Amino acid sequence: MKPLDLNFICQTLDLPMPSENQPVSRIVTDSRDIQDGDVFFALAGERFDAHDFVEDVLAAGATAVVVSREDCAALKGALKVNDTLAALQKLAKAWCENVNPFVFGITGSSGKTTVKEMLAGVLRHRFGDEAVLATAGNFNNHIGLPLTLLKLNEKHRYAVIEMGMNHFGELSLLTRIAGPNVALVNNALRAHVGCGFDGVGDIAKAKSEIYEGLLSDGIALIPCEDANIATFEAATAQLNAQSFGVASGDVHAENIELKPLSCEFDLVRGNERVAVVLPVPGRHNVHNAVAAAALALAAGLSLTEVSDGLKNFSNIKGRLNIKQGIKDATLIDDTYNANPDSMKAAIDVLAAMPAPRIFVMGDMGELGEDEAVAMHAEVGAYARDKGIEAAYFVGDNSVEAAETFGAEGLWFADKDPLIQVLSHDLPERATVLVKGSRFMKMEEVVEALAATTA
Structure with missing residues (x-):
């Protein structure tokens, strides 16, 4: 197996071999995370261009910077390529094949x-x-x-x-x-x-x-x-x-x-x-x-x-994590992300738990304007049909879920009033499922309902 060094990088990217080979500690793309021996790939996106920081990166101890902009190519330690993202991907493929x-x-x-x-x-x-x-x-x-x-x-x-x-x-x-x-x-x-x-x-x-x-x-x-x-x-x-x-x-x-x-x-x-x-x-x-x-x-x-x-598996943060809540509640933290089918799967878990059971739902993203209304309504109806006793909904689209859930469902435009009302009305020893898409940050609801320890 060849080592990850400047020779390997230059050979893989079809660049002139360096006058002095040096070992490489890490490959990085974050200019705020530079250590001695790193090689930095200056990626450019719609709202950023890491080429603006290559001089700072070199000053912080980077061994080399991989760039595509002409104004950066003359810097000591710069390796010029046509496309830095394509170069990163090519290097990764070659390195994986090398380690095998x-x-x-x-x-x-x-x-x-x-x-x-x-x-x-x-x-x-x-x-x-x-x-x-x-x-x-x-x-x-x-x-x-x-x-x-x-x-x-x-x-x-x-x-x-x-x-x-x-x-x-x-x-x-x-x-x-x-x-x-x-x-x-x-x-x-x-x-x-x-x-x-x-x-x-x-x-x-x-x-x-x-x-x-x-x-x-x-x-x-x-x-x-x-x-x-x-x-x-x-x-x-x-x-x-x-x-x-x-x-x-x-x-x-x-x-x-x-x-x-x-x-x-x-x-x-x-x-x-x-x-x-x-x-x-x-x-x-x-x-x-x-x-x-x-x-x-x-x-x-x-x-x-x-x-x-x-048998030794432990669940991932934000995926059906069981936590102790206020008023001796059992919190099911499934806040990492959501789509209609994963919502239903989580509701199935809630339905198997002891009553009273409460469903807290935030909006689901990436569904498209035409489909979002129907899919949120579908989730609300599913929770109702599974016998969930109460539900709290937050977000523009979740109002549809609140309507199909029925009279025991409350809708809120924002999380803060939802947290305030739910914290007050939460019955003793309830089971509470909290779930929504990542952009809704529903973990804030879990944090507010979690029991504090001295």
Whole structure:
């Protein structure tokens, strides 16, 4: 394996070799986060241009800066390319091929981060923390994915790479950079329908792009219970494809028992099975666990190794986190993000909890003007039909959900009055689900309702 140094960078980017080779500590794009030995890529966007800060970056100790602007090219330490983003992506691909870990590519409308963390946990339990690199936070786009791959080192045996998208062609680019050994679409649901997609069918086609970057001997994992299974089957017709699902597929679950705070099921592949105790609630998390299992099994792990790893899974911040609230309430913090289908999945979890049950909903984004009204109304009706006793709604579109929920639903234009009223009216020992899209910052409601400790 070659080291990450100036020679490697210049050779990869077809630049003149440096007069003096130097080791590289990190590849960075944030001018506020510079350490000695870093190489800085000056990216430019609609509202920013990092070329404006390259002199400060060099003064802060960067070994080199990769630039495309002519006025920066003469600076000592500058490496001139035509397109800094394309150069970053090219370098990431070359570095990943150099380190040569086993790469997992994961996408989906919902649950992809949970699947990523479940899989990473299984791998770390089996091989140790140092052997596994996983996408951090939301570093799953055309900038974040290359930066993730550039964190690979010689100790990493596995790279668990999450890939996000909101337009056609994005996953095609990302998967070709990462070159996964195994690629999985978790599902295609009603997220991003307001981003130029003509319905969920289009979303499924865009998600299927992840299979384009598979290595020649790679494995494509498809969700066989998804409504758009035909799209995934067509995209993988010439590939080594395997299926997964909750109740059916090459890898699936049987004897499912859903509990308020956990799930138990048998994980099945062919004639093999193993009992799984998953310490998070919800049928959708059974699906996520089966997806993670299918990925691990495709890499050669055993059913027992998968089960052992899953039982130690701890949920991700803002995803069905159980917290203690004021008035002895149980808070379900599911505030990370939302779409209509993930809203319903969270309501299912709430419906299985002790009464009185309260649903606090913020607006869902990226649904499109035409679809947003109907989809918010649909969620309100679903909560009503599931027997949820009371609901509080906030946001312009959530008024539609309040109307379909009925008389026990209250709507607020802003979070502050909602918090004030709910804090006052909250009954003792209630179960409260809080959920909304990221831009709504519904975690502020959770923080206001959380019990304080001395």
